[in-house]
Amino acid sequence: MICRTVTKISLNIGYLKLILLLAVTGTAMAQGHGPLYGLQTPTLAKGGVDLNVAGMSLGTENETSYMLRYLFSYGITEDLQINLTTPTMIERLGDAPRTRGNSNMPANGDIEASLWYRFFSNAFGVGKRFESTAIVGVSAPTDDVRGQANVGNSVHAAISTGYASRTWYGWIGGGYQYYFEKDGEQLGDLLYASAVVGYRPNIFMGDYPKPDWRIFIESLAEFPGDNKFDGQLDFSDSRSTKVLVGPSFLGLYGVWGISFGAMFPVVQDLTPGTIKEKYRIAINLSYWL
Amino acid sequence: MKNIKMMVMIGILGIGRVSGQIAKVDQEVYGMDCAPCAYGLERGLKKMDGLQEVRVSLNDGKAYLGLADKNGLTLRSIQEEVKKNGFSAKKAEVALMGNATKEDGQWFIETDKERFAVSQDTPTELIQKLAVGRTSVSGTVQDEEDDNLPGQWAIVLSKII
Numbered sequence A: 001m002i003c004r005t006v007t008k009i010s011l012n013i014g015y016l017k018l019i020l021l022l023a024v025t026g027t028a029m030a031q032g033h034g035p036l037y038g039l040q041t042p043t044l045a046k047g048g049v050d051l052n053v054a055g056m057s058l059g060t061e062n063e064t065s066y067m068l069r070y071l072f073s074y075g076i077t078e079d080l081q082i083n084l085t086t087p088t089m090i091e092r093l094g095d096a097p098r099t100r101g102n103s104n105m106p107a108n109g110d111i112e113a114s115l116w117y118r119f120f121s122n123a124f125g126v127g128k129r130f131e132s133t134a135i136v137g138v139s140a141p142t143d144d145v146r147g148q149a150n151v152g153n154s155v156h157a158a159i160s161t162g163y164a165s166r167t168w169y170g171w172i173g174g175g176y177q178y179y180f181e182k183d184g185e186q187l188g189d190l191l192y193a194s195a196v197v198g199y200r201p202n203i204f205m206g207d208y209p210k211p212d213w214r215i216f217i218e219s220l221a222e223f224p225g226d227n228k229f230d231g232q233l234d235f236s237d238s239r240s241t242k243v244l245v246g247p248s249f250l251g252l253y254g255v256w257g258i259s260f261g262a263m264f265p266v267v268q269d270l271t272p273g274t275i276k277e278k279y280r281i282a283i284n285l286s287y288w289l
Numbered sequence B: 001m002k003n004i005k006m007m008v009m010i011g012i013l014g015i016g017r018v019s020g021q022i023a024k025v026d027q028e029v030y031g032m033d034c035a036p037c038a039y040g041l042e043r044g045l046k047k048m049d050g051l052q053e054v055r056v057s058l059n060d061g062k063a064y065l066g067l068a069d070k071n072g073l074t075l076r077s078i079q080e081e082v083k084k085n086g087f088s089a090k091k092a093e094v095a096l097m098g099n100a101t102k103e104d105g106q107w108f109i110e111t112d113k114e115r116f117a118v119s120q121d122t123p124t125e126l127i128q129k130l131a132v133g134r135t136s137v138s139g140t141v142q143d144e145e146d147d148n149l150p151g152q153w154a155i156v157l158s159k160i161i
Helices: A002-025 B002-014 B035-046 B075-084 B124-129
Strands: A049-060 A064-077 A080-091 A110-125 A128-141 A154-164 A168-179 A190-199 A212-224 A241-253 A256-269 A277-288 B021-030 B051-057 B062-067 B088-103 B106-110 B115-118 B133-141 B152-160
Touching: A110 A154, A110 B021, A212 A256, A241 A277, A241 B035, A277 B035, B021 B075, B035 B051, B035 B062, B035 B075, B062 B075, B075 B088, B124 B152
Parallel strands: B115 B152
Antiparallel strands: A049 A064, A049 A277, A064 A080, A080 A110, A110 A128, A128 A154, A154 A168, A168 A190, A190 A212, A212 A241, A241 A256, A256 A277, B021 B062, B021 B088, B051 B062, B088 B106, B088 B133, B106 B115, B133 B152
């Protein structure tokens, strides 16, 4: 028993090392320059390319998942951005909570294409702007069964609005993901909201091209619906409620960016049979071409 | 000292040349908050033919541009590049040489591709120094709507060289 535990811990540390190594040596980057988990607003410049690689882990009371994710983003115009993200699942959860990995990426093994449209932008000062962005996406699973239900394709839509400056940042947003039925079973949908506050201390106010760091406090509220089995397509109104809070850090230097952070549940009001979460951690490396 | 150098440069460029062009632009940029933003703008500007020096400052919110001796750049194209990167181009400090003309009491400085109307906010003593013909000036070009950039700009002169 002790041997198994020690082996599992060693294996987990090994996975973490692998994630970090791959993230650091990866040739891509991901998140843009906003928060790690919450919805954000910035879009790429016209013709801009952003490559990301992210390592994510989610721990429940029974098991832990490890995933690498790659994201390619392209700025069609300065307000319209297309994204494609694919996963490499290292360790899947047998009973995976429905959640988003972050604003650009699913948390589970889905391949997702999305479109970001920044429909409002008001730059009103040096380094300052208000902006709002709408997101729509479609995804296809790489696994057949998730949480004892067949996994179908899904659609995702979200909207976020926020403020950016050289010192303070803030975003709020909400989204919805809907899974289609597959072979008489349907994964529960996901309603969620996020709020993020960011701050850049004075010591990191060095001018470009000096390194630039900021810290975020991120929060997520998630309301996943129950799975539906045996072709009973009328969902009951029962939904779980989860609230997670945690810090994340973003460092930028020239064309490189690295962000990392963790979230911890502070509220888990779950429907029967839903698994409890313990933590989420993620690291993301970005490169702007 | 910098201004003197710029004046000398513009003066030298002005001798024996017929064409009018912009020599220097300090472009105010709103909404640029991070290093990748600055990098993107710097890279975009460096791709433009005719720019000799490009420096972007996040803290100043400005792109400092030195234009080549012979360039076909316009202030409009520079501000369009700023917009393409998702930011808003505001006022610009410019140094330029061109032909001064006077129409119905209104002074204009014309480069090969753009026209600058001398604003009434220009100090009277400077306006009085203007003479029809070749001239080199510096001043502040007023902000225009990013989505509707004009071919004619309003400029408040600060120096006639």
